Amino acid sequence: MIIRELRLCQARRALVTAPLRQSCLRALTTQTNVPNTQKSEIPSIFTSNARSSSNTRKRRVDPDKMVENYHMATELKKHIGKVGATVKKVYRPANVFLYPPGPKDVTLELLMASQAHMGHHTSLWNPANARYIFGIRQGIHIISLEETAAHLRRAARVVEEIAYRGGIILFAGTRPGHMQIVTQAAQLAGACHLFSKWTPGSITNGEVILRGMPATVVDEHDKPVEGYEKFVTESRPLVPDLVVCLNPLENYVLLHECALANVPTIGVIDTNAEPTWVTYAIPANDDSLRCLAVIGSVLGRAGESGKKRRLEDAKQGTVAWETPIEVQKFMAEERANAAREAERIAAINKAQSAA
Structure with a gap:
């Protein structure tokens, strides 16, 4: 008991005044003998508590009522399934590729849902686009959707008439994500597409760059005609009759060559682009893939309708184009x-x- 009292009362003072040896520390930490009665009582208490806690911690197993709950939910759905409002999904971005819209499907709601009205910051604008701008919101120019719809319908009419007369249409889009848009539009209109970098001089110097490129001669029913192999190998490379460019800022060389060769062009003009680079401008957001998908689908549908008209007239003996x-x-x-x-x-x- 004396050693215990010394440890409890004088331990701090003894450790502070002078360092103790290891043997002294071992003597201080030893405890006096505990009576056998206390030794036997302590473990018994802990063991009894552990046993009682293990019995109370057993997890209750509930009966499986999955089948019963399923039948109950089915009966409940029969009674209250028709109660409430019917929620319809008006706009889905994937529908642009599954069900491409045509010129008749162009609405202001569709253009707004595709983010066609979002322009660039006011510090990046081109004053030549002032006639296409509706206003400013939080420092961003807002494009007038009425102007976008009107110019898009006009461009669709141009594509339809050129496809009706058997012209060659080129859809060009060189940004990441444009590949699916231009390929689908070209497939609908029966045209050509370009989603890689434009080779400079393909129009102005096409006789050298595009020499030996494959080509075919077709009749009024778009069927290949035999006997023109010599003409195809010796003739000059073809020049497109119309070029549709989705990103004019990155394809200035293409548009410049089209201007030198008198090839009409259609381009998506944002608030920071130059509208005089193209023949037919479509004021819209050129950074939104949804907007470009809508525009490409509309123009592709227009080319498809022109191609169908030409083939129907050819069956009746009317040819809308000249050799x-x-x-x-x-x-x-x-x-x-x-x-x-x-x-x-x-x-x-x-x-x-x-x-």
């Missing part, structure tokens, strides 16, 4: 060569018969 001058010259030369060959063969046969 190119180069093809006419090639056909005239082939006919002249065939006539000379027939005359030569006739002369040979006549000489053999006279002999």
Whole structure:
């Protein structure tokens, strides 16, 4: 008991005044013998508590009522299933590719849902686009959707008429995410597409850059015609009759070459772009893939309708386009060569018969 009192009362003072040896510390930490009665009582208390706690902590197992709850929910749904409002999803971004809209489906609600009205910051605007801007909100120019719808319908009309007359249409979009848009639009309109970098000089110097590119000659029913292999290999590369550009800022070289070759162009013009670069401008947000998907689908549907009109008229004997001058010259030369060959063969046969 003396050692215990010394440890409890004088331990702090003894440790502070002078350091103690290891043997002294061992002597201070030893305890006096505890009576056997206390030793036996302490473990018994802990063991009894552990046993009681283990019995109370057993998890209750509830009966499985999954089938019963399912039938109950089914019966409840029969009674209250038709109660409440019917919620319909008006706009889904994936529907632009599953069900491409046409020129008749262009509405202000569709354009707003596709974020076509969002322009750039006021510090980045081009004053030439002032006629397309509706206002300013939080430092951002808002494009007038009425102007967008009107210009989009006009561009769709141009695409439809060029497709009706058998023209070559090129859909170009070189930003990430434009590949699916331009390929679907070209597939609908029966046109060409470009989603990689434009090769400079493909129009102005196409005779050198595009030499030997494959081409086909088709009739009024869009079926390949045989006998023009020589013409295809020796003819000049084709030049598109219309170019639809989704990002004019990155394709200035393409638009410049189209202007030099008198090729009409259609471009999506944002508030920071130059509208005079293209022939037919569509004021809209060129950074939104939803907006570009809507515009590409509308123009693709317009080309599809023009192509259908041309094929229907061709079945009735009406051809809306004329044979190119180069093809006419090639056909005239082939006919002249065939006539000379027939005359030569006739002369040979006549000489053999006279002999």
